[in-house]
Amino acid sequence: MVLVSDHPALGGEAVEVVAPHPSCGQRSDARLGQLIIDHARHRSETAGQHRLPGGAGSVLVTPLPLDGQPRGFVAALVAEGVDVDGTDLAILGTVTNQLAGAMESRRRLAESELLRQAATSALDAVAAQAAALERRNAMLKQTRHELVAARERQVLAEERQRIARDLHDSVAQHVLSMGMQVEWCRTTSTEPEVVAQLTEVKGLARTTVGRIRQAIFELGGSDELGPGLVMALRRMAQQHRVHGLHTAVRVVGDQQRLPVSTERALFMAAKEALFNTVIHAEATRASVHLSFVPGSVRLLVTDNGLGRAAHLRDCLEQARLGCTSGYHRGLGNMNERIRLVGGRMTITDAPRCGVRVEAVVPTTPNLPTTAEAST
Secondary structure (H helix, E strand, O other): OEEEEOOHHHOOOOEEEEOOOHHHOOOOOHHHHHHHHHHHHOOOOOOEEEEOHHHOOEEEEEEEEEOOEEEEEEEEEEOOOOOOOHHHHHHHHHHHHHHHHHHHHHHHHHHHHHHHHHHHHHHHHHHHHHHHHHHHHHHHHHHHHHHHHHHHHHHHHHHHHHHHHHHHHHHHHHHHHHHHHHHHHHHHOOOHHHHHHHHHHHHHHHHHHHHHHHHHHHHOOOOOOOOOHHHHHHHHHHHHHOOOOEEEEEEEOOOOOOOHHHHHHHHHHHHHHHHHHHHHHOOOEEEEEEEEEOOEEEEEEEEOOOOOHHHHHHHHHHHHHOOOOOOOHHHHHHHHHHHHOOOEEEEEEOOOOOEEEEEEEEOOOOOOOOOOOOO
8 A cells, every 4th residue: 555645744755655456476676566556646536446557457546635626645555366346445535535634633733732842932931021020010110119218309409498598587586586675674773673684584595595596406417318218327427537536337237228207206316316426425436236026126225424314314304394495305306206116215325434325217117105204
């Protein structure tokens, strides 16, 4: 038997398979196969039996269909003198149809595999693009968040600077003028009662000017955070060297940007602590430690000055109760800022001499808690 086809399942090339009928004995050489092919090729469009020349027997031929069109044939050699009938031709037709079906199934399976591979590649490409887009979106969101935060800091700094200028150029100047007028009246009056009243007014004016200057001092630091809390603290430490206070800054843990309100509260607390150290403690050295731990950040300002924690805690308590003339009002401001960002401030004595001011604040926004200075 011979199969000849250029079916797509066979790669588009003609394939020849020779399998002689048992009646032909061992006659399976290439010349016999070629004889069958040459004789059957011109008779392959219809099924039938055709005699070979030279008494070589006959050939049964059936066409190999594909979508109703012949794409080859199957031929079977029948020995000379062997009778065949319609049954033999029907069996050969059945075998041919089965071969055609198998070849077509193989072709469709190969096409399905190619389509599956193409679909898989397309899905992989889409997944890669989706992942890339997700990364880009995350980067855009982060950039947008940073831009918004930077804009907020800029607007806040500009507004604080405007308020500080207004306080300095108008309110403070007016209060100073009032004080000068009161002083003139006090020095020219001869009534003891009036002099006493004017003296009290003068003291109130002086206290008011002190509070205004403190507010200006605090507002003026609004743009000092710049690129972040750590850089701002180091820059501030360098500035205090000019005043003879050697300040070391140490940062521990994985640094991270904190909410603007948290960074400002910590910065102003450190600034106020070092300011008090320069003005009141007669210290020569100070240290600022900033520790980042999971969930919170810890600020520790230590000096080697003459201050005592118990005295500062008393001043802080008076500031809380409003029983202060302005002296050490900055302690109350420090404590209030830390409290408003959900933190806690403590004041203790340093191991050898001086004072330790510690503030612990959560790294995520939190509701304010009651913060008390403790030993």
